[in-house]
Amino acid sequence: MKQTSIIIVLVVLLLPVLAEAQGRKGKKTKRDVNSEMPALPKESAYDNLFKDKACETVKGLMTLHKTDGRVYFEIPLDLLGREMLIGSTIAETTSHYFGSVGEKPHEPLHVVFTRTDSLINLLEANALHITGNERMRKNVDKNAYPAVLNNFEIKAWSPDSTAIVIDMTDYLSGGENEALDPFSPWMPILWQYGGGEEGQLEKEFKREFTRIGRIAAYENNVSVQTSLTYDVSVQAQQWYWIYKMPFTALMTRTFLLLPETPARARLADPRIGVFFGGKYLYEEDERGVEVRYHTHRWRLEPKDLTAFRQGRLTEPVQPIVFYVDDAFPESWKPHVKAGIEEWQAAFEKIGFKNAIVARDFPADDPAFDPENLAYSCVRYSPSPVANAMGPSWTDPRSGEILQANVSVYHNMVRLVQDWRFIQTAPADPSVRGVNLDEKTLGDCIRYVIAHEIGHCLGLMHNMSASAAIPTDSLRSPSFTRKHGTTHSIMDYARFNYVAQPGDAARGVRMTPPELGLYDYYVIRWLYTPLPDAVTSHDEVPVLDSWISERSGDPVYRYGKQQFYAHHDPSSFEEDLGDDAVKSATYGVKNLRYLLANLNDWTRDDDPDFSFRERVYNEIVSQYVRYLNHVVANIGGIYLNERYEGDKLPHQAFVSREKQKRAVRFLLNQVKEVQWLDSPAFQKEMPLMGMVSRELEDKIIAAVLGRLAPVSYNADKAPAKLAYTPDAYMNDIYDFVFTPTIQGRTLSATEKKLQLALLSRVIGGANVEKTSASRGGFRMLIDVPEAVKAKSIAYYGDLANLSRPLAERQGFSYYVDIDPKQADMAPYYYDLMKRARQLLQGKASSGSADTQQHYKFLLHKLEQAMR
Numbered sequence: 001m002k003q004t005s006i007i008i009v010l011v012v013l014l015l016p017v018l019a020e021a022q023g024r025k026g027k028k029t030k031r032d033v034n035s036e037m038p039a040l041p042k043e044s045a046y047d048n049l050f051k052d053k054a055c056e057t058v059k060g061l062m063t064l065h066k067t068d069g070r071v072y073f074e075i076p077l078d079l080l081g082r083e084m085l086i087g088s089t090i091a092e093t094t095s096h097y098f099g100s101v102g103e104k105p106h107e108p109l110h111v112v113f114t115r116t117d118s119l120i121n122l123l124e125a126n127a128l129h130i131t132g133n134e135r136m137r138k139n140v141d142k143n144a145y146p147a148v149l150n151n152f153e154i155k156a157w158s159p160d161s162t163a164i165v166i167d168m169t170d171y172l173s174g175g176e177n178e179a180l181d182p183f184s185p186w187m188p189i190l191w192q193y194g195g196g197e198e199g200q201l202e203k204e205f206k207r208e209f210t211r212i213g214r215i216a217a218y219e220n221n222v223s224v225q226t227s228l229t230y231d232v233s234v235q236a237q238q239w240y241w242i243y244k245m246p247f248t249a250l251m252t253r254t255f256l257l258l259p260e261t262p263a264r265a266r267l268a269d270p271r272i273g274v275f276f277g278g279k280y281l282y283e284e285d286e287r288g289v290e291v292r293y294h295t296h297r298w299r300l301e302p303k304d305l306t307a308f309r310q311g312r313l314t315e316p317v318q319p320i321v322f323y324v325d326d327a328f329p330e331s332w333k334p335h336v337k338a339g340i341e342e343w344q345a346a347f348e349k350i351g352f353k354n355a356i357v358a359r360d361f362p363a364d365d366p367a368f369d370p371e372n373l374a375y376s377c378v379r380y381s382p383s384p385v386a387n388a389m390g391p392s393w394t395d396p397r398s399g400e401i402l403q404a405n406v407s408v409y410h411n412m413v414r415l416v417q418d419w420r421f422i423q424t425a426p427a428d429p430s431v432r433g434v435n436l437d438e439k440t441l442g443d444c445i446r447y448v449i450a451h452e453i454g455h456c457l458g459l460m461h462n463m464s465a466s467a468a469i470p471t472d473s474l475r476s477p478s479f480t481r482k483h484g485t486t487h488s489i490m491d492y493a494r495f496n497y498v499a500q501p502g503d504a505a506r507g508v509r510m511t512p513p514e515l516g517l518y519d520y521y522v523i524r525w526l527y528t529p530l531p532d533a534v535t536s537h538d539e540v541p542v543l544d545s546w547i548s549e550r551s552g553d554p555v556y557r558y559g560k561q562q563f564y565a566h567h568d569p570s571s572f573e574e575d576l577g578d579d580a581v582k583s584a585t586y587g588v589k590n591l592r593y594l595l596a597n598l599n600d601w602t603r604d605d606d607p608d609f610s611f612r613e614r615v616y617n618e619i620v621s622q623y624v625r626y627l628n629h630v631v632a633n634i635g636g637i638y639l640n641e642r643y644e645g646d647k648l649p650h651q652a653f654v655s656r657e658k659q660k661r662a663v664r665f666l667l668n669q670v671k672e673v674q675w676l677d678s679p680a681f682q683k684e685m686p687l688m689g690m691v692s693r694e695l696e697d698k699i700i701a702a703v704l705g706r707l708a709p710v711s712y713n714a715d716k717a718p719a720k721l722a723y724t725p726d727a728y729m730n731d732i733y734d735f736v737f738t739p740t741i742q743g744r745t746l747s748a749t750e751k752k753l754q755l756a757l758l759s760r761v762i763g764g765a766n767v768e769k770t771s772a773s774r775g776g777f778r779m780l781i782d783v784p785e786a787v788k789a790k791s792i793a794y795y796g797d798l799a800n801l802s803r804p805l806a807e808r809q810g811f812s813y814y815v816d817i818d819p820k821q822a823d824m825a826p827y828y829y830d831l832m833k834r835a836r837q838l839l840q841g842k843a844s845s846g847s848a849d850t851q852q853h854y855k856f857l858l859h860k861l862e863q864a865m866r
Helices: 004-026 032-037 045-050 134-142 169-173 188-192 306-308 331-343 344-347 412-424 438-454 473-475 477-483 517-527 538-549 580-605 610-633 656-677 691-706 707-716 724-743 748-764 783-791 825-841 847-865
Strands: 053-059 063-067 070-076 083-093 111-114 117-126 130-131 147-153 161-167 200-203 211-217 221-236 239-257 276-282 290-295 321-322 356-360 374-382 392-394 401-409 637-639 652-655
Touching: 045 063, 045 111, 053 211, 063 211, 070 169, 070 211, 130 134, 147 161, 169 211, 169 221, 169 783, 188 200, 188 221, 188 438, 321 331, 331 438, 344 356, 344 517, 401 438, 412 438, 412 580, 412 610, 473 477, 473 580, 517 538, 580 610, 580 656, 610 656, 637 707, 652 707, 656 691, 656 724, 691 707, 691 748, 724 748, 724 825, 748 825, 748 847, 825 847
Parallel strands: 130 276, 321 356, 321 374, 374 401
Antiparallel strands: 053 063, 063 070, 070 161, 083 111, 083 239, 111 117, 117 147, 200 221, 211 221, 221 239, 276 290, 392 401, 637 652
């Protein structure tokens, strides 16, 4: 009973509570609803950027997003602190004046992304200062702190918090950033107008027209295309050749990840022609700071080290592969591939099979992209530029070549056809026409490609390779079939202009070799693995011995390209043979033969005279080249890089007899240069000027302008070789005035020569107007302006050479020779006095015309000497 009462009481007490609960079952309050629903997640910054937007995303090394005209980089945290390269490549352009598709206008930036609080820093890495001493490393690094290129606000974190997002639009759209702009220092327009020295580019960036194009991401790089627009002007001297021309270039900006572990560097040697980079080395010794130079080369390692050690061929772990553009004219492709794989023979000599291979652009591989820096390509450019270029990107820490591209401009075929015709048509009847046959043209293409691939492999020009060949050997069938025109395809030795009519029929080769002895030598030195060496320094004794043992052989001599002045006549562009006077004599003889037959050989295929007019201008240019090969011998100095114990001296001096022969040759050319005004040729051509008159003065000026190097040479050379300034001026005087001394009637040419000489001397004898170093080693003959303007638009394949860190002769292109000889005015004045005395004594000799000529010269001398 008691229990029942308790239960009833509890029920009565709970009834209101149960009733309220029952009421809640059918009707919930707002408060109740809110308390039961889970909280909605707050939208992330990442979603704000990309969710529900038209967004293009690509994934690779980094994830790239393009939305609303902006581009965002999603950078994994593990890439912060990793070193990269940023570089630009021309993808599309409105004008070939400033660069062509596939060109890389500038050296890439060496960068690293880092994080500071809420900012991502883009820093320019400093790899110039190194040390092997761990105790010193901290302070070395502090003194090589990377420069800040840009800071970026962190816009978001990736959903899994493993990457940060930054907006790269403004950085990549800034046309003011010259390291990424489309204007190369070697752009054709500056070399066409002003020779690259006086031409000036003015550009105004139009930021409002900038747009982001295609984005791409790959395993080891990402790229963004940016369209940049400018108003550009080009001024040369007082003229604007282009004024405010709208110009747009689509640039591919690539971020390339460098290997986490740099390749082992191979230390460079100034005695061999390879590209290099330099670093300042700090060590714990008493030598102070050293400059350590490393070579540029691919990481080529044997796949089978045992086979390699046993002298058997083995494939490399990673071959060097060049992909051939499918846009090339079909007939070019086999020759392009042949030029690439020509280098296989040199690698086989050092133990590698299939070290370098050519492949077509894959037609069935959607992953292939020529803009992907994982691929090295030979690209076709439909451009009127008559050239080809072969630059490469290297790891600045080690010199490892990471990627290379050869740009081949369509008009390269005109260049090689003209070279082949002008230099060899007299000796080779098969090329006496407006167009070369496919086989001959193909061989020319192969040669150009092989030369550019040599640059991509790390080889520099060797301008002395052709000078190691005796001139007369270039007329030998057996010699030329084996060696061609030079011992290195990296020389500027084109075709066999020494060969004479009938030589081709005898079997004399007209072209350079596939590869020369020097090329095999350089590949051996640069790429032979030395697996027993632990460090780069351990390799040096072997590499040094390979050079030293060849140091006395001119075949293996390295002759630098001379950019600033031509001191060394044996390291000259476009020359052949070891005797400049003999080679030039053969060359001029061929040019005269060519001009005499040009109309007959080409008339039927050249109805508008365009080919003949172009060839004529190139004949003049070629003639000037031959003259300059000889000019450089007057006061010339042979320069060699040498180490202790090498067989060649640092310098040797052109002998007195060679200099005297050079003077006689050039003065004879003044007497004979009228052949260029050939009436038989010009009567069928549109109205032409007479270039001989301008060249007469230029040759005389060049001969007299060599007084400075003659004086320097005489001071330094052994007495038995010395060609003194007095002897030099006497030889000029005797050559020009011998007919007068003999009392003969002068020919028109002899009168011109005397007048040209005295006019030049009278101008130079004015002490106030004459510089002590006037002319110096730079005094060469320039092509007449009228001819230069119509000449082939060829601006050279100057490679992107790293300038040396220290102006040390070994690795510098500048040679510190400044001929501070006595002023030339006294020599000129002495010649004027001698001429006046002679003319006064001979005034009544010779014909009436000759006597009148003497009176005129005496009048000029009297006026000048008052």
